[in-house]
Every structure is written in C-alpha cells, then in structure tokens.
Amino acid sequence: MEDGMTKRWLGAHKELLHAATRHSFILSIRDGSIDLGCFKRWLGQDYLFVRAFVRFAANVLVKLPKDVAETDIDVVLGGICALEKEISWFRSESSKWGVHFDTLIPQKANEDYCRFLEELSASSTHYAVVLAAFWAIEMVYNDAFATCLETDAKTPSELYDACERWGNAGFKAYCTALQQLADKHLQMSSIDIQGQAEQAFLKILSSEVEFWNMSCQ
Numbered sequence: 703m704e705d706g707m708t709k710r711w712l713g714a715h716k717e718l719l720h721a722a723t724r725h726s727f728i729l730s731i732r733d734g735s736i737d738l739g740c741f742k743r744w745l746g747q748d749y750l751f752v753r754a755f756v757r758f759a760a761n762v763l764v765k766l767p768k769d770v771a772e773t774d775i776d777v778v779l780g781g782i783c784a785l786e787k788e789i790s791w792f793r794s795e796s797s798k799w800g801v802h803f804d805t806l807i808p809q810k811a812n813e814d815y816c817r818f819l820e821e822l823s824a825s826s827t828h829y830a831v832v833l834a835a836f837w838a839i840e841m842v843y844n845d846a847f848a849t850c851l852e853t854d855a856k857t858p859s860e861l862y863d864a865c866e867r868w869g870n871a872g873f874k875a876y877c878t879a880l881q882q883l884a885d886k887h888l889q890m891s892s893i894d895i896q897g898q899a900e901q902a903f904l905k906i907l908s909s910e911v912e913f914w915n916m917s918c919q
C-alpha cells in the first residue's frame with residue numbers, strides 16, 4: 703500500500719516529532735529520575751486539557767459528513783468513549799496524588815493549546831484537518847508513553863499505570879485506525895486542505911513540547 707500523507711509528515715518533521723515524544727519529562731519517567739512534583743503538575747494540567755479535548759473530539763464527530771462510512775464514525779466515537787474512561791482515571795489519580803482539580807488554574811501553555819483546539823473547531827475548518835489533528839494528539843501520547851514501558855525502562859511502579867494508559871497496544875491500534883482515517887480523507891482533499899492539515903500537525907507537536915515544558919517548570 704502506498705504511504706499515506708501522515709507518514710510523510712512524520713518523516714519530514716523528525717526533529718519536532720522527537721522533541722514532542724522524547725521530551726525530558728518522558729525520559730525522566732523512563733529512567734526513574736522524575737521529580738514527582740512535575741508529575742503532579744502534569745496530572746492536574748492534563749485533566750484540564752482532556753476536558754477541553756472532549757469538546758474537540760465531539761466536534762470532530764459533528765464535522766464528519768453524513769455520507770462517510772459507518773466504520774469511520776465508529777473510530778471517532780470509540781475515541782470519545784475512551785475519553786470518558788480517561789477522565790475517570792484522572793479523577794482516581796487525583797485522590798491518589800492529593801492533587802485537587804477543583805482549584806486548578808490552567809497555565810499558559812495549556813490555555814494556548816486549548817485555544818488552538820477551539821480554533822480548529824470553527825465551522826470553517828475542514829473535517830480532514832481535524833481528523834489529522836485528532837490523530838496527532840493521540841499519537842504523541844502513545845509514542846511517548848510507550849517508551850516508558852520498554853523492557854529496559856526504569857519507570858517507577860507508581861507511574862506505570864499512567865504509561866500503560868497511553869502506551870498499551872490497544873491504544874496504539876486506535877491511533878493507527880485514526881491515522882488511516884485521516885490519511886483516507888486527506889487523500890480526497892485539496893492541496894490547500896492538505897497544507898492546512900500539515901500546519902495543524904506541526905502546531906500540535908510544538909504545543910505538546912510546550913505542555914511538557916510547562917509540567918517541568
């Protein structure tokens with residue numbers, strides 16, 4: 703099968719991809735040197751992010767044209783259902799780590815990222831662009847956290863569950879399904895839309911880097 707557009711982007715933007723998926727925050731989980739204060743900061747901020755991400759994902763579903771294949775809708779719907787479990791997981795972690803979500807204030811990198819998701823949700827954004835963005839957001843977490851599960855990783859046992867959540871094989875399969883979906887619709891789109899999708903992909907990678915940076919401060 704011919705390579706899809708997203709695979710070409712991954713090859714063309716290796717440095718930024720590496721910065722987003724092998725950030726020092728992730729590497730410090732992997733080698734066991736993580737400052738747990740950073741982990742707690744990430745946990746709280748990511749809970750706020752995921753709440754915004756649910757709205758974004760719901761908007762992706764709404765944007766899908768009525769004549770797309772039912773299996774395409776199922777992939778996005780499955781992702782939204784998974785987010786419900788993700789939110790429950792964050793809530794159970796909140797008591798485990800003593801992080802109180804109700805008094806949290808979103809930090810700038812988080813606000814900026816959530817604002818970008820809102821911009822993507824505008825009615826003028828083509829559905830192929832948001833499908834590509836949806837894939838990119840999930841792919842970064844899968845790729846990053848999967849490294850913390852490798853056999854030579856020294857991931858602290860209390861953080862293993864977090865890494866498993868996004869690094870497991872089922873989540874990888876879901877990311878691959880999202881990628882194939884994005885590729886299929888990008889292929890049917892104009893060059894202009896394809897260009898917009900690549901820009902969104904790049905913005906997501908840099909927003910993920912900023913998000914990890916924020917967690918380490």
Ligand SMILES: Cc1ncc(CN)c(N)n1
Nearest residue numbers: 748751752839840843913
């Ligand atoms: C910042 C961020 N990016 C991605 C994911 C994966 N849903 C997340 N929870 N948070």
